[in-house]
Amino acid sequence: MPLPRAEVDATTPKYLRDKYAIVGVGETTYTRGSGKTTRALGTWAVRNAILDAGLKPSDIDGMLSYQGGDSTSGTFISGDLGIRLNFYMDVMGGGSSTEALVGIAIGLIEAGCCKVVAIFRSMNGYSQVRIGGTGARSAAPVGGDMLHNRAYGWQSAGQSFAPTFMRHMYDYGTKPEQVAMVKVAHSHHASNNPKAYYKKRFTVEDVLSSRFICKPLHLLDCCVETDNATAIIVTSAERARDCKHPLVLIRGVVGRCNKPRLDMHYQHGPISTVAGYYARQILWPNSGVGPENIDITGSYDAFTFTTMLQLEDYGFCKKGEGGEYVSSGAIQLGGRRPNNTSGGHLCEGYTHGMNMVIENTRQLRHDADDSCPIGADGKRQHTYDYREGGCRQVKNVEVSANLGWANPSTASSMVMRRG
Amino acid sequence: MAIRGEYLGMGLTVDDLDVENLEYFRHCAEHDFHLQACAQCSRLRYPPTTACPWCATLDSTWKKVEGRGSVHSYSEVHHAIQPAFRGKTPYLILLVDLDTQKGEPTPDEALRVVGNLATPDGQLAPPEMVKRVGIGTRVRMVFSDVAPGLALPQWTIDETASQPAQVWRYPQE
Numbered sequence: 021m022p023l024p025r026a027e028v029d030a031t032t033p034k035y036l037r038d039k040y041a042i043v044g045v046g047e048t049t050y051t052r053g054s055g056k057t058t059r060a061l062g063t064w065a066v067r068n069a070i071l072d073a074g075l076k077p078s079d080i081d082g083m084l085s086y087q088g089g090d091s092t093s094g095t096f097i098s099g100d101l102g103i104r105l106n107f108y109m110d111v112m113g114g115g116s117s118t119e120a121l122v123g124i125a126i127g128l129i130e131a132g133c134c135k136v137v138a139i140f141r142s143m144n145g146y147s148q149v150r151i152g153g154t155g156a157r158s159a160a161p162v163g164g165d166m167l168h169n170r171a172y173g174w175q176s177a178g179q180s181f182a183p184t185f186m187r188h189m190y191d192y193g194t195k196p197e198q199v200a201m202v203k204v205a206h207s208h209h210a211s212n213n214p215k216a217y218y219k220k221r222f223t224v225e226d227v228l229s230s231r232f233i234c235k236p237l238h239l240l241d242c243c244v245e246t247d248n249a250t251a252i253i254v255t256s257a258e259r260a261r262d263c264k265h266p267l268v269l270i271r272g273v274v275g276r277c278n279k280p281r282l283d284m285h286y287q288h289g290p291i292s293t294v295a296g297y298y299a300r301q302i303l304w305p306n307s308g309v310g311p312e313n314i315d316i317t318g319s320y321d322a323f324t325f326t327t328m329l330q331l332e333d334y335g336f337c338k339k340g341e342g343g344e345y346v347s348s349g350a351i352q353l354g355g356r357r358p359n360n361t362s363g364g365h366l367c368e369g370y371t372h373g374m375n376m377v378i379e380n381t382r383q384l385r386h387d388a389d390d391s392c393p394i395g396a397d398g399k400r401q402h403t404y405d406y407r408e409g410g411c412r413q414v415k416n417v418e419v420s421a422n423l424g425w426a427n428p429s430t431a432s433s434m435v436m437r438r439g
Numbered sequence: 440m441a442i443r444g445e446y447l448g449m450g451l452t453v454d455d456l457d458v459e460n461l462e463y464f465r466h467c468a469e470h471d472f473h474l475q476a477c478a479q480c481s482r483l484r485y486p487p488t489t490a491c492p493w494c495a496t497l498d499s500t501w502k503k504v505e506g507r508g509s510v511h512s513y514s515e516v517h518h519a520i521q522p523a524f525r526g527k528t529p530y531l532i533l534l535v536d537l538d539t540q541k542g543e544p545t546p547d548e549a550l551r552v553v554g555n556l557a558t559p560d561g562q563l564a565p566p567e568m569v570k571r572v573g574i575g576t577r578v579r580m581v582f583s584d585v586a587p588g589l590a591l592p593q594w595t596i597d598e599t600a601s602q603p604a605q606v607w608r609y610p611q612e
Contacts, residue, residue, distance in 0.1 A: 158521045161450030164457050167464070168486040171451055171591055172555050173516060173524040174532045182514030183534045190512070190574050190607050228611065232517040234532075235609045284486055286534055289547035291512060 037308060038269040040126045041260035042436065044073025044138075044253035045378040050217045050369030052146040054247035059092040062142030063100045065249035069138060070101075073253050074264030080253070081106040082134030084125060086117035086372070090149035091142045106134040113276075114151070115320055116424040117141070118252075118373040119432035120275030125254040135255060141374045142249035150245055151370070152176035168284065177322055177427070178237045184428040185236050185325040188292040191340065194328075196236060198343035200227035202324035202359075203240050203366055205352040210363025212353070212390050212412035217246050218367040221408060227324075241324040243365035250374040252381070257439070267439025268384045271419075272307030274299040274433045276426070285429035295431035296333035296423060303334070303421075307435035311335045314435070315417045316383055317357060318376030320425035321364040327351075330423040330431065331359070353406040353414065361388065361412050373424045377434070380420040384438045388413040444586030449523035451585055459487035462501060467590040470582050472506045474550065475499040483540050485550045493544060504550075506580025507597065508537040510572065511551055515609065527563050531556035533594050535578055557581055557593035564595070571596060573606035 046068025048054070048061050056064075062085070070077055080103050083094035087110060094108040107128055111117065118139070125137035145151055153175050162170040174180060188194050203222055210216035222240060230239040260267055277299040280288040304310050311334060319327040319334075324346075332342030336357065345351070351359040362368045362379035369375060382388050387400060390412045395401045402413040417438065424432035441455040442464070453460050459475070463486070466473035474483045477491035478498035490497050512534045519525045533556055536549040543549075556564040556572055561583035564572075572578075577600035582590040596602075 152520055154520055159449075161452055163452035164454060164460055165486070167451060167453065167460065167591070168553060170521070171446065171449070172532055172553055173519060173521055173527070173530060174514075174553065176520045179514055179516060179520070179532065182532070183512035186514065186574070186609065187512040189609070196609075196611060232515075234517060235515040235611075281492060283488060283492075284551075286511075286551045287485065287492075287548065289549070291534075291551075 036126065037271050038437070039257050040129065040254060040270045041257045041439070042252050042268045042270065042377070042381050043255055043260045043263040043265070044069040044075065045251070045381050046070070046072050047250045047375065047378060048248050050215060050246045050248045052217070052246055054144055054147060057092070058090070058142040058144060058249070059096045059100070061247070061249035062092050062097045062140050065142065065251040066097050066138050066140050067101060069251035069253050072264070075136070075253070077101045077103045080136050080138050082125065082128055082137035083108040084121045084137060084139045085110045086113045086121060086141055087143070088112060088114055097140065114372040114426060115322060116276055116373065116426035116430050116432040118377050119273050119422055119424045119434040122254055122270065122434055123273040123275040126270065126273070129256060136259065137254045138251055139254065140249060140251040141371050143371065144247040145370050146245040146247050152178070178242060179234050181323065181326070181428055182234050182237065183286060184291050184294065184329070188325070188329065189236060191290065191292045192343070194343035196228055197224050198347040199241070199324045199328055200224045201347035202321060202327045202351070203227050206321060206360050206364045206366045209353055209358070209361045209412055210367030211408045212406065212410055213362050213368055214391060215389070216363040216368040217244050218363070237323060243322050243370050244367065246369040248369050248371055250371045250378060252374065252377060265387070266385045268381050269437050269439045271309065271435040271437055272303055274302045274431065277302060277431050279429040282429055291428070294329045294333050294428045296330045296433070299431040299433050300334045303433045303435060309419060309435060314357060314419050314421045316361060316380060316414050316420045317359045318380050318420065318422040319359050320373055320376065320423060321360055321366045322425060324366070326425050327359060329428070330425060334421070334423055334433070353412060358414055361414060377422050380422055380436060383414055383417045384420055384436055386413060386417065442586060442589045444589045446583065446585045446591065447523035447527070449521065451589060453589065459489060461588070463487045464589045466501065467582055467592050468584070468588050470590065472504050472580055472592060473501040474504045476502040482544065483550060485552055504537065504539050506592065508535045508552070508578060510534070510574050510576045510578060510606070511536045511549065512574060513572070515569065529566060529569055530563050531569050531572060533572070533578065535594055552592065554580070554592055554594040557583065557595050559595050561593055568596065573608035575603045575606040577602050
């Protein structure tokens with residue numbers, strides 16, 4: 021891989037670039053109504069990631085997870101799999117946690133706390149605790165600082181983020197039909213992903229004629245809610261060379277980088293700019309690459325708008341031209357830089373960003389789990405025919421970027437490359 | 440002392456240790472909007488905080504602030520999540536730039552105060568009123584009374600102000 025922008029004075033010590041790797045990825049099925057506890061789901065996903073890496077449970081000695089009071093702890097997952105840990109921590113948080121925890125895992129290994137870290141997210145996001153605060157939680161008393169939001173019916177993610185989305189349309193003339201193209205692209209990708217919860221292809225017209233949730237969001241601008249767990253395994257590049265798959269190396273990470281005034285970020289404008297504006301100032305110099313070097317992106321799609329806003333603020337197009345960029349064909353399979361080739365949160369399933377890291381890891385291995393035939397060597401023979409039900413492997417992928425989102429004011433991100 | 444109230448069937452509480460919010464809502468209950476002003480740099484801040492976001496000074500005083508401004512952005516909710524708001528759709532969530540301290544200390548900053556679009560007596564606005572409001576609409580503050588010591592600041596169309604010729608609304612009705 022060429023290393024452009026070598027003149028950039030990176031704040032990450034350059035020796036950390038390519039020193040760590042994602043060696044295992046695993047997930048459960050993406051369902052609604054898993055019929056299992058988050059403990060059982062988490063165990064299943066972590067076990068799959070260990071097997072995928074070609075490791076044994078006893079090789080894992082670090083475990084990290086994130087949740088919002090809706091999941092299990094690493095203590096149960098490690099216990100169930102007979103793993104004795106040298107480090108574990110369960111942190112609060114949803115979107116933007118995956119890349120941030122990869123950064124923590126690198127720091128832990130670098131500090132000598134442990135050697136091989138499993139990171140998981142397990143949630144019954146449909147059948148138990150729904151993210152929008154629906155169900156029993158929606159009727160909970162509202163107190164203290166929440167009086168400045170929930171008391172106004174300003175609670176769910178869509179409701180909370182909508183002022184950013186609206187203002188972007190106002191500031192830059194972004195059109196609903198442009199943003200709808202994010203759903204169109206991701207649904208096409210999902211149609212080539214046998215594990216996706218929604219595999220149906222949608223049109224711009226489908227999105228715009230679906231009912232309003234809260235303007236500017238139609239139903240089909242919003243992600244799916246599912247029950248599932250996902251896991252990844254991080255270790256040093258040195259150890260990674262003994263694992264099963266082609267190397268997928270970590271170039272740089274940004275963890276929960278934010279806009280000013282996290283207590284209520286709308287106090288500090290422009291509100292149509294998101295935290296990616298700040299995160300990119302760390303991501304690109306630290307990774308030693310720029311947006312022009314990225315082959316595929318995993319821009320968080322809690323909503324169609326979040327994908328667009330992040331691609332714009334990370335510099336994949338000029339500020340204000342996100343609508344044009346996402347509707348240009350660039351983000352679709354076969355385009356210049358496909359985004360969320362698994363179908364992402366809009367279609368594959370919702371696990372707060374981790375499934376997009378899993379997908380990019382597989383893409384960098386040149387081993388996307390689509391319906392292409394498996395050859396004599398046990399590897400998929402990719403056809404690069406992106407018609408419905410076909411291939412979703414991007415040709416010659418070398419470098420990827422994951423752009424995690426918690427809300428307009430908090431972003432995490434990660435650049436990975438094929439080793 | 441802690442406050443407990445009910446608004447649209449939804450329980451609202453302020454704990455007795457939460458002195459910043461107690462003081463904020465006490466002024467609202469008197470229909471007299473106040474914000475904290477920093478004891479050092481004098482800047483106003485919203486919502487209530489425990490220190491000054493610009494100079495980190497802990498001390499502040501409560502200062503009367505005029506409840507007038509223009510809509511900076513909004514959402515129009517059609518699918519209510521909370522039971523309190525079912526049957527109230529569509530309702531507007533407004534983010535309003537107060538005229539006071541707008542563009543300070545940097546051009547992109549403002550005191551952006553949240554509220555629903557309401558009638559002058561503090562009831563959630565009917566659909567025909569919702570249709571009139573967008574980015575740029577001039578609004579004035581009104582209050583929804585909840586309990587002694589607790590009222591929610593809300594926004595209503597400022598019928599006395601000169602309104603922009605056209606406000607920006609989401610293109611698809």
